[in-house]
Amino acid sequence: MATIKHGANGGFKGKAGSVIGSSWKGIDYIKGLSKKRTKPFSEEQKIQQERFATITKFLMPIAPILKLGFGQKNADAMTPANVALQANMDTAVTGVYPLFELDYSKILISSGSFVGGGAMTASVAAGTLSIDWDTALNSLYGSKADDQVVILLHQPTINEFMTVPTPPTRADGTVDIVIPTHFLGGKGHVWIFFADRKGKKVSRSSYLGELDLV
Template identity: 35%
Template sequence: MGKINQGILGGVSGQVGNVIGGTWKGIDYLRIKPSSVANPKTPDQVDQRTKFVTVLRFLQPITEFLRTGFKKYASGMTQFNSAMSYNLNNAVTGTYPNYSIDYPNALVSRGNLAGGENGAAASTNAAEVDVSWDDNSGSGGAQATDKALIVILNPTKGEAVYTTAGAARSATAETLTVPSNFTGDDVEVFLGFISEDGTKVSNSSYLGSVTVA
């Protein structure tokens, strides 16, 4: 129990309510006792934190790419945070603690420009990944001059190869070179498009998992 010395205007010794008093070198002092902090490791918090880390590992290798891919959905937040929010809510599968990314539902670019049609990915030459699509110019605002947005993600190594100004939509294909140490690894491939002037972006589409030759 604390005491208030010399009446209400005197010094406080010990604890009175949430006020702690004492004397240091003849000087009376007061400090507020810190509020107790709620348990930061409740089951819900740990569950959400695990999902967050799962998405973070997915997006960190393409941080720079997301500046373009999510440029239209970064109102009041960074492009990375916008991508985090979307994928946290839409692209996590599994149950605690075994969460993983649901790639077909993940987005690495987001917007209302028409995406690619019949996209496909393959690797037939060493350290190369071939990406192809149909030319759907004229559909949903798609233009022949739109540029491909391509992501080749290596989840095992936590690395990625990407382009934000790839081949034109009308070219219908592009080959990206990946590091030689990707050989034998499974990579996840995404395709989107951006208008030539950079003002419009499409939702990305997942082209599947490819084993690098």
């Protein structure tokens, strides 16, 4: 049963006959009930579904990071996860159906015009990931010493991610992160981006490369 909250001319929530009413971010929606599909998917549809599944598998576990990294993009119409999916599906998925793979160097975990960290480096030694960045401030872009630095490490063999619970600041210029023991022995991919303390200004993420986790 549907519930009408704002009179006969308002939106409604719930099922009413063959339609379902709902709302998101103050926008009312009405959609028809889904019907059982009888027509087989075309080859093109199967390819698109597999591309979608490939990038979604990577993005879903890092939803909290995407909320910050893409939270200012099309915020009134799309969720950050959907914006990230749209930004990555056509560029980061490579290979030939059905054997799609990810080009990690092209994956974006944030998108924006905020100033980044200049010349940045990442290295691993004795089970520690070390990352350095430029601490110089840019008055034109309004960067601050207390801007947060978000770092993501992905170990694809075990399909796990690691980040710093409390992000370092732009002024720190460097951070050492102890890598969990079960990450070691494989390869790791590293990304970094910068955001102001309110999360309103975000830089485009930078891929810092594939590293031997030793």
